[in-house]
Amino acid sequence: MSRAGLTPALVVQEAARLSDERGFDSLSLAMVAARLGVATPSLYKHVDGLPGLRREVALLGVNDIGACLQRAAVGRSGPDALRATADAYRRYAHAHPGRYAALQQMPRWAGAEVELSHDPVTVLAAVLRGFDIPEERMVHAIRALRSGLHGFVDLEMRGGFGLPEDVNESYALVVEGFVRVFRSWSASG
Amino acid sequence: MSRAGLTPALVVQEAARLSDERGFDSLSLAMVAARLGVATPSLYKHVDGLPGLRREVALLGVNDIGACLQRAAVGRSGPDALRATADAYRRYAHAHPGRYAALQQMPRWAGAEVELSHDPVTVLAAVLRGFDIPEERMVHAIRALRSGLHGFVDLEMRGGFGLPEDVNESYALVVEGFVRVFRSWSASG
């Protein structure tokens, strides 16, 4: 390797780090290049321009959060699993705001060879399976859960909750709301 | 040539229209200027650069959606009001995706002289008042509702719901979920 020893993985990793620090929106090739000590055009040997880099960061984020959720859910079931997973979800977003913002743009390039080793939606689906929800409602349940978790985290990270009331408590109540609703949807009443 | 007869309001309106058509992210002064038939720098006489323009569009969006929600809620109460408002919320986002995206960035410049004639959060709060929720839970309830509505609409607009299941039905179920939860939170049990 000629000097810097870059690899696609290294570039993407640095980009992800930068996204977390400065925001996914302001991610730029120039910034990544500076951080890696190379000239901007050099990056084109490893990633497919800015759009490609953003896509890679998103992909990294999806797999990352999927792994987190899985780790949180393993060994639990029902409401307990839901609580743990919801917690992990929010914690991931806080820890990696840039990656989290990035992965929201994934659907655009969906259908591609996305190759998820850890799909967050699959984990949520598995968690919901512990609620005995009739099959024809499963998709709706997953959508509802994703909406609630994402909406809360998104508003929170944008500074949308201005009042002094404890945000953790709000989140806990949201999660308990889901527990209640999903119980009410269960086949057994 | 005071020919073009621009005003701040006109510029912002065109910017909002463009945001809805091409996406708030790709809004640019150059595009707005072209659309209005003037040179880019001319816009600086009316708005405070690109950041200022984005802020104005966001402000427009907040007031817009606030007015929509208010119109939907008036004359109704309780679950009925909640359903109507939730519907209006989603409909607004679909009709004006650019403005909707813009208003999510409002919190950043909050505290300013924001002067909302129609504050969407206030409307939601009023709607929730019909559920007899204890005062100390009100803020949490509003946060939960905002999270659910925003999260759903956001995921939907990003193409996050890929499966063929009816999205309208999913949304209806989410709203009914809120009805159930808020009922359970009501002081009267």
Added chain:
DNA sequence: CCTCTTGGCTAATGGGATTAGCTTCGAAGA
């Protein structure tokens, strides 16, 4: 008719993305 404010313009600067084409590192093989 004169003047002053003000909206719109052109020119110029700076930054980021992207492309083209050059150079040199470093490994594989004679």
Added chain:
DNA sequence: TCTTCGAAGCTAATCCCATTAGCCAAGAGG
């Protein structure tokens, strides 16, 4: 060890957009 070749990184050049500076004319008020 010497040669060759592919790939990594670089510089130069182009394009697009935001922003600033400074010019000019139009229209209201006297």
